[in-house]
Amino acid sequence: MIDLPSRKKVIREFQKKGGKIAAVLPIRYPRELFRAFGFLPVEVWGPPHADVTLGGSHLQSYTCDIVRNAVSFLLSGGLDRTDLILVPHTCDSLQGMGSVLLDFVHPKQKVLTLYHPRGVRKADFDFLTEELKRLCGELSDWTGGEPPPGAFWEAIYREETADRALARLYRDRELLGLSDREFYRIVRSREFLPAEDFIENEKKLARREKRSTSGVPILLSGIVPEPMDLFDEIETMGARVVADDLACGTRRLYKSGHSEDPFVRMAERLFSAPPDPTRGSPISERADHLKNLIRKSGAKGVLIYDVKFCEPELFDVPLLRKKLEAEGTPVNYVEFEMGKILSQQTLTRIEAFIEMIG
Amino acid sequence: MKALAALGIDVGSSTCKIVGVDESGELIWHLLEQADPRAEDQVQRFLKAAEQKFGPLKAVPFVATGYGRKLVKDAAKNITEISCHAKGVYHELQKPGTLVDIGGQDSKVIVIGAGGRVVDFAMNDKCAAGTGRFLENTAGRLHVPLEALGKTALSADREETISSTCTVFAESEIISLVAHGVAVEPILKGLHRSLVSRIVAMIRSVGLVSPLMLSGGVARNEAMRKLLEEETGEKVHLPQYPQLMGAYGAALIGLKNG
Ligand code: SF4
Numbered sequence: 001m002i003d004l005p006s007r008k009k010v011i012r013e014f015q016k017k018g019g020k021i022a023a024v025l026p027i028r029y030p031r032e033l034f035r036a037f038g039f040l041p042v043e044v045w046g047p048p049h050a051d052v053t054l055g056g057s058h059l060q061s062y063t064c065d066i067v068r069n070a071v072s073f074l075l076s077g078g079l080d081r082t083d084l085i086l087v088p089h090t091c092d093s094l095q096g097m098g099s100v101l102l103d104f105v106h107p108k109q110k111v112l113t114l115y116h117p118r119g120v121r122k123a124d125f126d127f128l129t130e131e132l133k134r135l136c137g138e139l140s141d142w143t144g145g146e147p148p149p150g151a152f153w154e155a156i157y158r159e160e161t162a163d164r165a166l167a168r169l170y171r172d173r174e175l176l177g178l179s180d181r182e183f184y185r186i187v188r189s190r191e192f193l194p195a196e197d198f199i200e201n202e203k204k205l206a207r208r209e210k211r212s213t214s215g216v217p218i219l220l221s222g223i224v225p226e227p228m229d230l231f232d233e234i235e236t237m238g239a240r241v242v243a244d245d246l247a248c249g250t251r252r253l254y255k256s257g258h259s260e261d262p263f264v265r266m267a268e269r270l271f272s273a274p275p276d277p278t279r280g281s282p283i284s285e286r287a288d289h290l291k292n293l294i295r296k297s298g299a300k301g302v303l304i305y306d307v308k309f310c311e312p313e314l315f316d317v318p319l320l321r322k323k324l325e326a327e328g329t330p331v332n333y334v335e336f337e338m339g340k341i342l343s344q345q346t347l348t349r350i351e352a353f354i355e356m357i358g
Numbered sequence: 359m360k361a362l363a364a365l366g367i368d369v370g371s372s373t374c375k376i377v378g379v380d381e382s383g384e385l386i387w388h389l390l391e392q393a394d395p396r397a398e399d400q401v402q403r404f405l406k407a408a409e410q411k412f413g414p415l416k417a418v419p420f421v422a423t424g425y426g427r428k429l430v431k432d433a434a435k436n437i438t439e440i441s442c443h444a445k446g447v448y449h450e451l452q453k454p455g456t457l458v459d460i461g462g463q464d465s466k467v468i469v470i471g472a473g474g475r476v477v478d479f480a481m482n483d484k485c486a487a488g489t490g491r492f493l494e495n496t497a498g499r500l501h502v503p504l505e506a507l508g509k510t511a512l513s514a515d516r517e518e519t520i521s522s523t524c525t526v527f528a529e530s531e532i533i534s535l536v537a538h539g540v541a542v543e544p545i546l547k548g549l550h551r552s553l554v555s556r557i558v559a560m561i562r563s564v565g566l567v568s569p570l571m572l573s574g575g576v577a578r579n580e581a582m583r584k585l586l587e588e589e590t591g592e593k594v595h596l597p598q599y600p601q602l603m604g605a606y607g608a609a610l611i612g613l614k615n616g
Contacts, residue, residue: 352440
């Protein structure tokens with residue numbers, strides 16, 4: 001088993017080497033751009049231990065926990081060791097967070113935003129490319145310089161290698177001899193480990209015999225599987241996760257780009273990810289993608305595990321459910337609040353679903 | 359006395375029930391009490407009572423369900439109340455269909471398929487509105503005994519609309535109606551209607567498969583049955599012991615799995 005360092009430790013070590021830290025909100029952003037400027041992007045997926053009243057005073061009561069907890073974490077000093085904060089405009093909640101930080105909270109860190117298009121047309125692609133150039137310009141203005149020669153391409157190739165390593169992990173998940181919790185700890189270390197460390201870790205993971213197939217196979221969909229105890233609970237209930245459609249998981253399986261222009265190449269990579277509600281992917285595309293995952297993995301049901309008040313996800317659920325159920329795949333939707341423990345009610349719904357499809 | 363073949367216990371939020379079945383799956387014994395905060399002690403008391411009645415329980419399969427099912431250390435298995443209710447009601451009514459179970463702290467709609475298999479379900483476990491607690495609260499406020507709630511509501515010749523979807527706000531709405539001199543009966547009828555409309559929304563979310571069946575403590579309330587029939591246009595079927603269906607289903611699962 002790989003000994004993964006904590007986020008705190010990774011930050012300390014990176015800073016010791018003279019690096020800077022960028023706190024990044026979900027979901028999509030160009031990691032390579034930050035690395036080229038000497039920043040390590042460390043993602044903030046709504047840390048569960050924050051005092052949520054702090055964020056609550058700046059946000060509407062119907063804001064999702066990822067944003068509420070992130071603002072609370074920031075206000076309680078949790079991001080004090082970071083140098084800048086990137087808020088991609090993934091959804092209305094994050095867009096709101098960007099404005100709240102810039103207009104009201106004024107954190108000591110530099111706050112940058114990244115607008116994402118809501119489609120995959122040529123115009124959307126061009127828009128994203130321009131956005132990446134704008135972000136690069138802002139980083140350059142703020143840091144007072146350009147990345148050293150070659151640093152940009154070096155970072156691009158390294159991130160592409162790390163993404164290929166991530167794809168291999170998914171391909172070989174049944175051969176790794178890992179529990180679901182261990183597997184997702186490794187997958188999610190991509191949120192804070194430097195790409196080079198992630199690549200090394202993937203190489204260290206030995207491939208073994210296919211894991212025993214006991215347990216009801218399920219596909220997990222949603223934003224983030226928090227708390228990670230969820231996986232232990234699912235295992236105790238007699239099921240296992242054989243595939244995912246998670247924003248922190250396969251929805252970020254980026255392919256390598258082709259262009260010789262670094263900005264176009266980064267845009268190509270971000271555009272290569274599977275369908276995702278926060279990108280405005282049509283339901284039919286999402287349904288087809290999920291059907292494909294179900295067929296390949298042998299999942300007997302789909303558990304949609306969503307953060308409360310996550311609008312992009314919620315809008316898709318009824319139709320997605322209808323389409324998958326029409327093809328004979330049972331779907332269960334569970335909403336959770338990001339806290340330290342999983343509620344008994346949440347667990348009962350999941351368990352009943354597993355009993356139902358088992 | 360018939361021989362005990364399996365036991366099922368339902369550790370619910372309002373009540374705790376234990377059921378014994380014979381070899382054929384017939385319900386031959388039960389106990390029902392208000393839920394004790396010390397669930398483990400209550401379970402032990404129930405098991406002792408079963409032992410006194412039927413002798414040593416060592417070889418008797420014992421399955422637990424309900425929100426406190428994981429606290430029942432003696433149980434060979436614990437199964438969710440969704441699966442157990444489906445199994446119990448199917449066995450008793452001998453037909454697939456849609457089961458509405460309104461408990462003290464949650465309510466659920468379960469589409470039951472052949473053999474008592476769960477086909478789909480919806481659950482309200484987050485909000486007191488739509489559960490037995492909603493009625494209990496108001497019964498207390500209006501000084502109407504819980505058992506008389508349904509009858510009193512049905513005796514109304516008109517109905518007040520309760521527009522709040524939240525138990526707490528509904529309570530203030532009711533207080534305000536009482537303060538305006540509105541009689542208790544139409545308020546109660548409106549209150550039942552509001553609870554039923556929430557249940558009907560849940561039924562729609564899974565799709566109604568006839569017949570419609572009702573279980574849980576609230577099934578004893580005749581206004582709930584009547585209004586549910588009015589709102590869905592379906593006849594409501596009731597098992598003989600609506601409150602025991604979870605424990606009964608657990609016992610049947612124990613019986614099947616030996
Ligand atoms: S959980 Fe949903 S609403 Fe919240 S930040 Fe993520 S995508 Fe946006």
